[in-house]
Amino acid sequence: MSRLNDQVAIVTGAGSGIGKGIAKRFMEEGATVVIATDQSEEGINTVKELQKNNGNAVFIQTDVAMETSIQNMVQETISRFGQIDALVNNAGITVFKTLEEATIDDWNNLINIDLRGPFLCSKYVMPYMKKQSKGSIINISSNHAFATLPDSEIYAAAKGGVNAMTKSMALSLGQYGIRVNSICPGFTNTPHYQRWLAEKSDKELIHQEVLQLHPLQKICTPEDIGDMAVYLASAESAMVTGEAIVMDGGLSSRLYHSKLC
Ligand SMILES: NC(=O)c1ccc[n+]([C@@H]2O[C@H](COP(=O)([O-])OP(=O)(O)OC[C@H]3O[C@@H](n4cnc5c(N)ncnc54)[C@H](O)[C@@H]3O)[C@@H](O)[C@H]2O)c1
Numbered sequence: 001m002s003r004l005n006d007q008v009a010i011v012t013g014a015g016s017g018i019g020k021g022i023a024k025r026f027m028e029e030g031a032t033v034v035i036a037t038d039q040s041e042e043g044i045n046t047v048k049e050l051q052k053n054n055g056n057a058v059f060i061q062t063d064v065a066m067e068t069s070i071q072n073m074v075q076e077t078i079s080r081f082g083q084i085d086a087l088v089n090n091a092g093i094t095v096f097k098t099l100e101e102a103t104i105d106d107w108n109n110l111i112n113i114d115l116r117g118p119f120l121c122s123k124y125v126m127p128y129m130k131k132q133s134k135g136s137i138i139n140i141s142s143n144h145a146f147a148t149l150p151d152s153e154i155y156a157a158a159k160g161g162v163n164a165m166t167k168s169m170a171l172s173l174g175q176y177g178i179r180v181n182s183i184c185p186g187f188t189n190t191p192h193y194q195r196w197l198a199e200k201s202d203k204e205l206i207h208q209e210v211l212q213l214h215p216l217q218k219i220c221t222p223e224d225i226g227d228m229a230v231y232l233a234s235a236e237s238a239m240v241t242g243e244a245i246v247m248d249g250g251l252s253s254r255l256y257h258s259k260l261c
Contacts, residue, residue, distance in 0.1 A: 002028075002029045002030030003029045003030070003230060003234040003235075003236070004026055004029040004030050004031035004085075004086075004230065004233055004234060005029075005030035005031075006030070007026075007030070007031040007032070007085040007086060007233065008031065008032045008034070008077065008081045008083050008084055008085050008086075009026050009031045009032070009033050009034070009084075009085060009086035009087070009088065009233060010033075010034040010036050010073070010074075010077060010084060010086070010087045010088065010121070010125065011023045011026065011033055011034065011035065011036065011088040011090055012036045012037065012062065012064050012088065012089055012090050012091035012117065012121060013036075013037050013038075013064070013090045013091025013092060014033070014035040014036065014037055014043075014046060014088075014090065015035060015037035015039055015042030015043045015045075015046045016037075016042060016046075016190065016191055016192075017188070017190030017191055017192055017222055018090055018140060018185065018188055018190055018222045018225050018226075019037070019088070019090040019091065019140075019222075020046055020050075020222060021221065021222020021223045021224075021225055021226040022088055022090060022140075022222070022225060022226040022229045023035060023046065023050060023057060023226075024050055024053075024222075024223065024226060025223055025226030025227060025229065025230050026086070026226070026229070026230060026233070027050055027053070027054075027055030027056070027057060028053070028055065029230050029234070030055075031055075031085075031086070031233070032055075032056040032057070032058075032081060033050075033055075033056070033057045033058075034057075034058055034059075034060050034073070034077050035047055035050075035057055035058065035059045035060070036060055036062040036064075036073050036091075037059070037061070037062065037091065038061065038062060038063045038064070038091070040059075040061055043059035043060075043061060044059055046059070047059045058080065060072075060073045060076050060077065061073075064089075064091045064113055064117030064118075064120070064121060065109070065112040065113050065116070065117060067120055070117075070120050070121055070124055071124055074121075074124040074125055074128075078128060083128065083132060084125050084128045084129060084132075084135065085129075085132070085134070085135060085136065085233070086135065086136045086137075086138065086233040087121055087122065087125045087129075087135070087136075087137045087138070088138045088140065088229055088233075089117065089118035089121050089122065089137070089138070089139045089140060089162075090140040091113060091114075091117055092113060092114045092140065092158075093109065093110055093113050093114065094110075094155050094192070095109075095110050095154050095155060096149075096151050096152055096155065097151055097154075098150075098151050099151075099153060102153065102154060106154060107154050110154045110155065110158055111154070111157075111158055114155070114158035114159065114162070115157075115158040115161045115162060115165070118139050118162055118165070119165060122137050122169060122180070125137070126173060126176075126178065129173075129176065129177075129178045130173075130176040130178065132177075133176060133177040134177040134178070135173075135176075135177070135178040135179070136178070136179050136180075136181075136232055136233045136237075137169065137173075137178065137179070137180040137181075138180075138181055138182070138183060138229050138232050138233065139162050139163075139165075139166050139180070139181070139182040139183070140182070140183055140185070140225070141159045141162045141163050141166070141182040141183065141184045141244060142155070142159040142184055142185060142186075143184050143185065143186040143246055143248045143251065143252050144156045144159050144160075145159040145160045145162065145163045145182075145184055145244065146184070146246065146252060147252055159184070162182055163182050163184070163244045166180050166181060166182040166242065166243075166244060167242045170241040170242030171242065174241055179232070179237070179238075179240065179241040180241060180242065181232050181237075181240060181241060181242065181243045181244070181245065182243070182244045182245070183225060183228050183229065183232070183245050183247055184244055184245065184246045184247065184248070185220055185225050185247050185248065186214075186219070186220065186246070186247065186248025186249065186251045186252065187210055187214075187219040187220065187248065187249075187251070188219060188220040188221070188222060188224075188225060189219055189220070189221055189222070190222055193219075213251055213254075213257065214248070214249040214250060214251050215249065215250035215251075215253065215254075216249040216250055218249060219249060220247055220248070220249060224247065225247060228245060228247055232245075
């Protein structure tokens with residue numbers, strides 16, 4: 001039997017990368033998936049592509065930076081399916097700029113999407129999960145919540161905030177049978193990673209170095225993150241809540257990097 005049979009899951013930002021990998025794995029495990037992304041072409045194409053392998057998905061255009069857009073998406077999900085079993089707060093953007101260059105608009109855009117978005121989506125989904133006395137909220141955070149890099153202040157703040165908020169929500173919602181966890185990916189092979197590589201002068205050399213920094217000599221795929229999300233949405237993780245699960249192939253286990261010692 002499939003692990004998510006009869007479940008309805010919302011995945012924000014599921015038109016690309018990690019969100020699309022999560023939606024694919026959820027559908028393979030029997031869930032009906034709402035592709036809640038802001039780009040209509042991406043959303044429609046994702047539904048077409050994922051439904052080729054059977055399974056059920058619908059696109060509901062959603063901008064997680066807009067409260068009314070989130071409320072409409074949740075309402076439409078309930079009118080169509082009558083239940084919400086899992087919410088994956090995945091939509092996110094990055095800003096890597098020096099403190100001098102980063103603007104208040106950069107701060108507001110990123111915080112609105114990466115931190116306020118998960119807060120509002122959870123707030124509006126939670127009453128339906130409460131009525132069902134069950135639900136799983138999965139926040140896609142980052143390993144930047146634990147250790148970061150220069151010029152990542154806004155992104156690191158948002159993802160650190162997501163992890164702290166995850167713990168508080170787990171405490172508030174446990175009494176209703178709602179579990180809340182975050183997944184903290186490291187390098188993951190998405191269009192976003194490919195765009196980052198494309199900006200470098202020696203792409204292949206940098207890609208090889210990235211692989212070597214990982215004990216497993218490889219980086220995550222969107223489906224790897226999808227496997228963890230399936231686990232967190234399934235009954236197998238019934239006693240797991242308030243956790244921040246790092247998935248970075250062991251990258252952050254190393255104390256330091258040196259070619260000399
Ligand atoms: N790729 C990585 O290496 C990596 C590592 C750690 C964490 N993450 C996190 O994983 C998540 C997904 O990243 P990705 O690499 O797949 O990115 P991506 O750029 O490939 O996909 C992001 C998706 O979010 C959507 N989106 C953007 N703004 C939105 C908005 N306002 N409302 C609704 N949808 C919106 C985009 O249209 C797209 O579908 C993000 O939260 C990111 O921070 C990614």
